[in-house]
Amino acid sequence: MTRIDAKFAALKEQGKKAFVSYIMAGDPDFDTSLEIMRGLPGAGVDVIELGLPFTDPMADGPTIQLAGQRALDNGMTLRRTLEMATAFRQEDNTTPIVLMGYYNPIYSMGVDTFLEAAVAAGIDGLIVVDLPPEEDVELCLPANKAGLNFIRLATPTTDDKRLPRVIQNTSGFVYYVSITGITGAAEAEAGDVAPEVARIQNASGLPVVVGFGVNTPEKSRAIAEVADGVVVGSAIVSRIGAGDSVADVLRFVKTLTDGAHAA
Numbered sequence: 710m711t712r713i714d715a716k717f718a719a720l721k722e723q724g725k726k727a728f729v730s731y732i733m734a735g736d737p738d739f740d741t742s743l744e745i746m747r748g749l750p751g752a753g754v755d756v757i758e759l760g761l762p763f764t765d766p767m768a769d770g771p772t773i774q775l776a777g778q779r780a781l782d783n784g785m786t787l788r789r790t791l792e793m794a795t796a797f798r799q800e801d802n803t804t805p806i807v808l809m810g811y812y813n814p815i816y817s818m819g820v821d822t823f824l825e826a827a828v829a830a831g832i833d834g835l836i837v838v839d840l841p842p843e844e845d846v847e848l849c850l851p852a853n854k855a856g857l858n859f860i861r862l863a864t865p866t867t868d869d870k871r872l873p874r875v876i877q878n879t880s881g882f883v884y885y886v887s888i889t890g891i892t893g894a895a896e897a898e899a900g901d902v903a904p905e906v907a908r909i910q911n912a913s914g915l916p917v918v919v920g921f922g923v924n925t926p927e928k929s930r931a932i933a934e935v936a937d938g939v940v941v942g943s944a945i946v947s948r949i950g951a952g953d954s955v956a957d958v959l960r961f962v963k964t965l966t967d968g969a970h971a972a
Contacts, residue, residue, distance in 0.1 A: 727938025735785030753966030761810025798831035834858035926968035933972035
């Protein structure tokens with residue numbers, strides 16, 4: 710059982726929904742990013758999604774793209790991202806970390822080298838946006854063998870014919886993308902999300918968390934009421950990009966977690 714599995718099991722026992730917070734590793738710089746990451750569990754975050762900076766992020770809107778560019782400009786790399794996770798683990802050995810990004814940096818490092826380093830750094834799961842199920846042999850299957858959850862995205866266009874392939878070899882949870890488009894482009898609507906979440910839950914037997922288009926405490930609660938958890942990224946990253954203090958960013962995160970946990 711991974712930290713992700715244990716976290717969702719514990720939340721289920723407590724009758725609570727999960728709050729997942731996304732931040733970009735190295736944004737605006739290594740030290741500030743690590744300080745924010747270390748503060749997330751105290752702000753109520755159940756799972757941390759740690760973004761891996763990449764030059765060509767096809768699924769990300771302007772807010773996340775700019776965060777990645779700031780991180781890259783400050784020398785952030787895949788190895789430095791894993792160093793950040795290692796530093797976090799020195800103080801917190803229980804909060805799950807999901808590394809989210811694209812395959813190119815992993816491929817460049819080498820899959821075996823990467824998986825060994827990721828496990829050593831305390832990474833629990835991977836979301837690799839541009840690796841479809843047809844390429845499971847590339848990373849998904851080796852990651853599962855290494856003890857990491859491989860988490861897949863389902864979208865409004867994932868129909869009943871495609872869904873079984875998407876959830877094959879998926880573990881930890883399924884990330885449901887609530888809108889058609891890029892991050893930060895539109896708002897999620899609970900009425901639209903609810904039947905899709907139920908469909909994916911029934912097909913997969915896994916928790917389903919909903920991301921893209923969640924940006925307020927009220928929206929966080931509304932979406933959490935129809936799912937197993939909610940992900941917020943752009944709304945948090947925009948505060949970091951605007952130069953808010955670490956304390957102010959974490960206060961904002963706390964309002965979002967309170968919303969989800971009230972569901």
